[in-house]
Amino acid sequence: MIAQLRICVPPELSAAVLDCCRGQLGVAEVSRQPGAAVLPAGDIIHVLLARESVERLVEELQALNVQQNGSISVFMPELVLSDRADKATAEAPGEGADAVIWDEVSRQTGEDSRLTWSYLAFLILATQLAAIGIVTDSTIAIVGAMAVGPEFGPLAALAVALVRRQWQLGRRAALALGIGFPVAMLAAAFTAWLSVPLGLFPADVLDGGSAVEFIYHPGPYSLIVAVLAGTAGMLSVISRRSAALIGVFISVTTVPAAGFVAVALVLGEYQKAAGSALQLGLNLVGIVAAAVAVLLFYRLVTKRLPEATARRLRWQRTRTRG
Missing domain, CATH: 1.20.1080 (Glycerol uptake facilitator protein)
Structure with a gap:
């Protein structure tokens, strides 16, 4: 199950938000439209990611005070045809139907x-x-x-x-x-x-x-x-x-x-x-x-699923390097 985030941020926060989105497990696509927002003035960032990764990303964005300086909108597309999206969904911890977006x-x-x-x-x-x-x-x-x-x-x-x-x-x-x-x-x-x-x-x-x-x-x-x-x-x-x-x-x-x-x-x-x-x-x-x-x-x-997935990924990377 795929979700889409629309993030409106002032230009000075764009770099931090982009880094946050790129580093999130389960993200398939990240796009940026510099200066696209008029009121308030800023950038628009779109993120395509697994639904089960939405809550963690939203928490990190809120830690950057994005909701105070801009906005975070969450959408559930009816249909997404993308191999990258399928791969992101497979890598994300848990199942989209069981994911909780607390807000x-x-x-x-x-x-x-x-x-x-x-x-x-x-x-x-x-x-x-x-x-x-x-x-x-x-x-x-x-x-x-x-x-x-x-x-x-x-x-x-x-x-x-x-x-x-x-x-x-x-x-x-x-x-x-x-x-x-x-x-x-x-x-x-x-x-x-x-x-x-x-x-x-x-x-x-x-x-x-x-x-x-x-x-x-x-x-x-x-x-x-x-x-x-x-x-x-x-x-x-x-x-x-x-x-x-x-x-x-x-x-x-x-x-x-x-x-x-x-x-x-x-x-x-x-x-x-x-x-x-x-x-x-x-x-x-x-x-x-x-x-x-x-x-x-x-x-x-x-709370436990992302931690277990992170440990699994670290173990897989260690084996690959070994």
Whole structure:
């Protein structure tokens, strides 16, 4: 897997940046356009390299304060036909699909964790769907609510914040969760409160409904499913496989549990409300804990792989000279 970097730097930094790019393992091509940048004035440097080498090169460029004096842009070309690129990919440590570009992960999760009107709208709509599925004993509506819910974004951002100690990102994610869920639950409670006197469902609707019983009966598998979903979700973020997130959304009962709490409180079913609240808590904790574990594992692996590759290359060069 090949990546492309576009680096904008002032002329006095160009030589240092070029040396940094040339010496990076996994680089296939380096080109320079002197004076091509107008605002700010400077040079444009393009680098074609293996995706698994991007993180180390970005770290070295940041050490040169390139991001303060210019910019670093990362692109993923759809198709690159080059023997040099293939050779660079083979020499780079690890696999491109497993490579973590930490700034990319932070930016992606950060964008998904903002408390925006669209985020609130999706969470309210998802909780309303869950409440309808609960009172109508409709599994389809509950699954639809799981798919619509946007809560994984802030949960993933919270995990990234804990691992990378980006406390501003963590506060933003916690705000999105701490405000989003109560607002959505209040909206669901209000509609449930209006629906009972209108005769849309009876007050004893929660006495039946075997299809939704799992929501307020948390057990060991509740936490296990949350951990598996959190692992799969963070892997999909790292590997840029957004299609896998749909399965993650459908597998966890965060939104259905929030909807059940709202309906149960309105109907006076406090024990069931407590059970569903516990289900919600287990899901949130399990997802974040699993995502943190995945990020810690990848950080450990991505640090050790380049060191092992450098030792292997030194050993090969020693044998060649011998």
